[in-house]
Amino acid sequence: MWVTEATECLLRTEETFSACLARINTIVLEPLLQAEPCDQKGKDNLKLLMLLNDHFHALWDLTEENHRALKQKFSNSESLCLQDLYILWKGDLFLSIYIPYFVTFANCVVVQGFDQAAKNKSEFWKTHKTALKQFLADFTSETSMPVAFHTVLHKPIREHVQQYAFILTKLSEVIGESPERERVTRAAHQYTKLQSFISQVLDEACLTKTLWKSLGHKLTDLLCVPERRLLEDSKNLPIFASLGRTDRVLLFDDVLVLIQGNNVQSFDLKLVWVDATCSEKPAPEKHMLRIVTPEEAFLLSAKEPKIRAVWQWKLNQAVRQALNGKRDFPLWGEAGEGSEPPVQRVFKYTFQAESRFKNAAYEGEWYWGKPHGKGTLKWSDGRNHVGDFKEGLEHGFGICLVPLLSEDRYDCYKCHWCEGKMRGYGICEYGNGMVYKGYFKENLRQGFGILEKPSAEQPFKYTGQWENDKKHGYGVWDDKDRGERYIGMWYEDHRHGQGIVVTQSGICYQRTFHVDKMVGSGILLLEDDSVYKGNFTQDLTFVGKGKLTFSNGFTLEGTFSNKSGQGLQTQGILNTSSDQQDDAMMKVQLGLDEFPVEKRWQGIYDQFLEFIHAGCKEEMEESFTGFHVQTSKELRKSQEYLFCQRDPEDVSVKIEDVLEELVEHQNQESLQCYLQKAFKSSLHPLGKLLKALTLTFQATYSGIGANKHLLNMAQEEVKHYAKIMWEFYRGLLQQALEQKGQPLSGTEDGEKSDLNAYRMILPLILPCFYPELFMLYMLYHEKEDDLYCQGIMDLSLFPDLKLLEFLDVQKHLWPLKDLILTTNQRRSLVKDKCFLSATECLQKLITTVDPREKLEILQKTYEEIESTVTRVMERDYKLPMDDLLPLLMYVVSRARIQHLGAEIHLIRDLMDPTNEGGMYDFLLTALESCYEHIQKDMRLHQRENWHVT
Incomplete structure (x- = not known):
């Protein structure tokens, strides 16, 4: 019975309302839309009216549909139930139609759209004055046409929403205690909230319209957009900004605005942080809020704590709603009341102020006004950086593309960054075809690294030490065009100091170099096992005093010269005594005294020592072991580890887990198994060190470097690697025990440490070096x-x-x-x-x-x-x-x-x-x-x- 009464009431209401909408459409909307604006402002207003018309017809169609459904039920004399009440079980649909209508209506109010429309159609209204006057009299006594249109286009619709709420409230009262009552009550509450929303939207629109009228044309043209709403004004609620001489502070639903005379500064609310606990110490009578934005931070001060509290609350609610991309429902109601916006956000912003980021657009994660987390930075000149940021600077893993001038090519840096500069391990693919894999410091190649040009034109490969972006220290250079390898010392990109050159033909020699030029005497080992000690030219011609020992033991000692067209000439003594043959002379070993084994690859060891001495901090781990597995999806495509690709079976290794395992495996048998597993992993620090040393060993002794005169150097290195590995294991173990508050049991002297290196480490690492090492043994013997x-x-x-x-x-x-x-x-x-x-x-x-x-x-x-x-x-x-x-x-x-x-x-x-x-x-x-x-x-x-x- 009560459902039937409610349905009858709703049917009459819908019928009356539909007729009203038809009259509004014929007498008001259609004439308004026939205007022919002559300026841009008029065209913009017409677009708003057309959008309002669309929402109006959607609302009208919904009313008609509801009316037809109810009428059909009555005409068929069917029994009625709650399911027949559209406004009850289609409540979300009604809200989705009514809310956009009133938002668009408010937009028209803000930009004075009805004033402009009434003015454009003034002649039309004069000719239809009687009909219009009679129609408007039903809704308002206002004689002003804009105010009358304003009233006609919202008052009947607001009253209709009120009627929906009234019908559902009455229905809830007569239902009594039943399961349906809660549903009806909830629906009635939704329409009540819609009433509140409409009232707030219209109040905000009127307040905003008043503001635009009060400001000068210049400021209004700059700030006024239909969707923008004024939420608070420092003229109504006094507050002052510390940023220059600020006359007025305006809080809108999308921006915070500071007005200084005719100058305006606006801050997008999505990138505004409100700090109520300012670190500054203001005067006792001032109550302040610190406002943080990407490029500026300033204070808002109020004279009373209550005013400060209101501004703080409104700012936080406005920021939160801006981040959500929608207003609360109702605007200042229960939806988000009391909640503060997150300090971590994702947004896009273009930097304007003079800085390294000027004109660069950053899109990604923010924290308290600074890029922080994953993000992308793009400059107008084509540079871009994708990766991790911390407190506004590149920090962590990142990929940076730098375009080359006048060329359609890029330098690509896949590297670790620290406080805005490259530091730690990185891979750089240069636009000229070269590739660098190694360590950086302060944006420069520093420490150990490999530079290679694999292309067919002048290919080369350098494996060794760098300093200030230049080859400096011990390194190996492969000149693939000339078919020779240089092993030795470098100074500022030049071969400088002791060096060994090995050629593809089997000839090798040891000389002192000065800025790429050979100086002094040296030793030249020919492929037929002849040995020459003395001076010789770049093309390996004997000059000056020297001694040549032939493979059969004969010696020739004297002065050598090479005159054009006459070949090699000498004046000296030839000794053919058979007792001169000396196998040791035929197997001369190079480099042992010139390159102490502990100093050959110091650049690799330094990274690991720094890591251990710093307490094995996790943030340092990636910078020396390569790139971590848990990077973003975009960066994972570029993921590469130091000297190797990650094995499919490798999983992420956390340094705390590494240290925990070290403590658990200290007895000999258990440790042997643990070390074997560690050396096989490209993510374990010890495995990474082994792979680095394996690569340097291959770069020195494989291919051209497979020369019997380098055997002792190679054998010495392998022994030293075992000792180094054991020392680093002990260093890691010590850190693990210290973190647990335990001492490292027992001390090791040099002899005991060497024995452990032979017993525990050498058998595990030798397979990595065995192919090159055994080849040298075969050649030597x-x-x-x-x-x-x-x-x-x-x-x-x-x-x-x-x-x-x-x-x-x-x-x-x-x-x-x-x-x-x-x-x-x-x-x-x-x-x-x-x-x-x-x-x-x-x-x-x-x-x-x-x-x-x-x-x-x-x-x-x-x-x-x-x-x-x-x-x-x-x-x-x-x-x-x-x-x-x-x-x-x-x-x-x-x-x-x-x-x-x-x-x-x-x-x-x-x-x-x-x-x-x-x-x-x-x-x-x-x-x-x-x-x-x-x-x-x-x-x-x-x-x-x-x-x-």
Whole structure:
């Protein structure tokens, strides 16, 4: 029953209202829209009226639809229910129609749109005076046409909203206690809020219109836009600004305005921060607010705390609503009351004041008036920076593009920044084709870095130290055009100091350089193993005094000259004595004294030492390990780590987790597993250090650098790397323990530290350097290995029994039972059957890298020999040295290890020093004796053949 009554009331209301809207449209709106404005202001007003007309018709259509639906229900005599009340279950739709209408209506009021329209159509109204007067009399007694239009276009609609609220309120009262009552009450409350919203919108519009009338034309033209509303005026609520001589402070819904005479400063509210706890100490009688904007900060002072509180509240609410992109509903009601705007924001702003950012547009995150967080900065000249900001400056990872003048190319800097300048690790791709990967400081290349030009035209690569953007210190230069490599010292982009040059043809020399020019005497090593000590030119021509030692041991000492057309000439002494041959001269090693191993790659070590000494702070981690995984989506495409791409299985490594794990893995077995895992990770500090050192090692000793005269330099470096790794591990562990308030247990002297480096670190890192290092060993021992291989080939022709007899192995030790004969086969012709298990075991020597594993294989080989002898003797038998050497010689000859000399010397140079004098040392000495004996036999054989010839 009560639903039917409410529906009948609503039907009548909608019918009356629809008729009213039709008359308003015919008598007022249509004539207004037929105006033909002659100036820009009139055209703008007409656009507003047309938009108002659109919203008016949307409102009218909704009313008609509601009226038709209700009328159909009554005409069909259907039972009515709450679902038939559109204003109840379509409340959001009604709000979405009424709110835009009144907002647009208020816009017309602000810019005096009705005044202009009435003026344009004054002649029309004169001819229709009677009809218009009768129509307007129903709504207002005003004789002023603009005021009359203002009233006609909002009063009936406001009253209709009031009628909706009245109907729903009455309905709520008669329903009684039921589930539907809460819904009806809530809907009635929404229409009540709409009434309040309409009232506030119109009040704001009238207040704003009054302001524009009071200001001069210049200020009005500058500030007046239809959508802008005045929220507070310092003339009504006195407050004063400290920014110059400010006459007036105006708070609008989108900007804060300071007026100084005819000058205006406006601040977008989205980038206004209100600080009620100013750090300044004002006079006791003043109550201040600090206003922070991107380029200026100033104070607003009031004489009374209440005035200051009102301004503070209104400012915060206006800023919050501006950030939300919409006004509250109602405007000063319950929607956002009491809440303050966030201090962290996202917005776009173009800097105007004189600074490094002048005319640059920043879009991104802000904090208290400064870029802070992720953002993009674009300059008008084409420069742009995408990345992290802190307190208004580039800070953290960022990508900066700098256009080249008069070229359609860019320099691209992917780098870490600190307080607006490049600092830490970065990758720079220059527009000229060069790429730099390394460290920066104060926007300059500083510390370790790699500069490469991979293009076909004059390609090169520099790996080494930088200072003030120039090559300075120890470094390696690859000139791929000339096919040579320079290893040595640099000074301000020039080769300066001691240096080694290695050529593609195998020639290498060591000289002193002064600003890229060779000075003084040097040593020149030719590919045929001749050695020249003295002075020589850039094209490797001997000049002046010198000594040439030929590969056969002959020497020529005197004065050399090279006259045009006459070739090389010399005056000196040629010594052909056979006792002059000296293998040590043929295997001269370079660079050991000139480049102390601990100073070669100091630029890499410095980054890690700085990180440890600073307490392993997380903010420093990225600057030396490369780029962190958790960058923004845009930057992830450019993500690259120091000297390597991130492995797919790598996950983000936090330094606190690294330190926590270090504490948990301190016993030897657990630590070995932990270090192995750390070295494999490109995100772990130790793994990053290993990858950096691996790259420098390859840059020095691979390719052209694979020269036997650099072996000792390379071997020395690998040993030093192990020591450095152990020192850095101890440094990280100390930091981890200090953070937990625990002391580092035990101290290490130099000897103990070296032993730990050999035992714990060297076996784990050696695989990274092994290919280049073993190649140097092979080249260094190439002649001995060739002689040894010839001997092995000769011995391989012997059947087993003949070889055992030739090597003087005692017959009671021969494993004759292993010589199983096949049809028509004689025992004396069988090959590769005796001591087979020992032979197969020794062959595994070439499958391992770790010297300790190689020694274990050697020990296992000895045990297999002894096991075979025990089986033959049918009792335990310990081999004396006289028996072991012939048997080991047999096994070595059958194993046919091609580069046995290189293997032996690598083991000897890199094995744990504590093994000296022990069982491993004894077996290695025995293997060396076999190797040397085979060579000696071949030398005697060659001399005999030579004498016969």
